[in-house]
């Protein structure tokens with residue numbers, strides 16, 4: 001088993017059997033909560049124009065995401081896990097975000113592609129452990145892409161997942177939670193003068209929620225989609 005960790009949202013990583021893209025603050029914490037609230041699928045858009053174009057052809061889509069961290073005028077949802085509510089039941093989202101979505105769109109070339117934040121990291125790592133047992137191959141390769149170019153939130157989560165898979169390098173969850181809270185990316189959420197960011201989001205991003213699914217990525221009809229894979 002060969003696991004490589006990369007950091008960035010515009011990388012071309014070497015071809016591997018498995019790619020896992022991490023976005024703790026906040027895209028894939030949002031995605032996890034969206035599925036918890038009953039979302040059917042999440043389509044990935046590289047730009048806001050593409051998201052609007054998809055919505056014009058399918059008006060029942062819900063657009064979600066951000067530019068510079070802030071919700072986009074005309075989108076249905078921003079990039080806040082705290083604001084995902086039950087009215088997404090059965091709906092399909094189109095997600096556009098700076099780091100997580102972009103890094104995923106650049107990392108589709110693997111037999112198995114997964115996305116996660118910290119909230120679903122352990123479940124995802126355990127699922128990959130089972131998958132590794134099923135893949136009939138000697139040297140399985142895996143890339144873990146921490147999507148924020150400099151954020152320690154995603155890097156800590158990447159190391160957490162690697163530790164669970166390799167078993168001998170386990171990182172305690174408390175260490176990961178501290179690193180997420182101390183990451184420079186998190187600081188704007190704690191700034192009382194900055195009302196664009198909800199401090200509650202960091203609670204969502206640092207809480208492990210054991211749900212019976214992982215988030216896989218499939219390319220269908222030219223649209224990369226996050227799909228729920230039930231355990």
Ligand SMILES: O=C(O)[C@H](CS(=O)(=O)O)OP(=O)(O)O
Pocket residue numbers: 023025026027028066068069070079097098099100101148185
């Ligand atoms: O909205 C987010 O959390 C970030 C953008 S920023 O770091 O706040 O500017 O996007 P994401 O793709 O979820 O990292």
Ligand SMILES: [Mg+2]
Pocket residue numbers: 023024025026027099100147148151
């Ligand atoms: Mg992020």
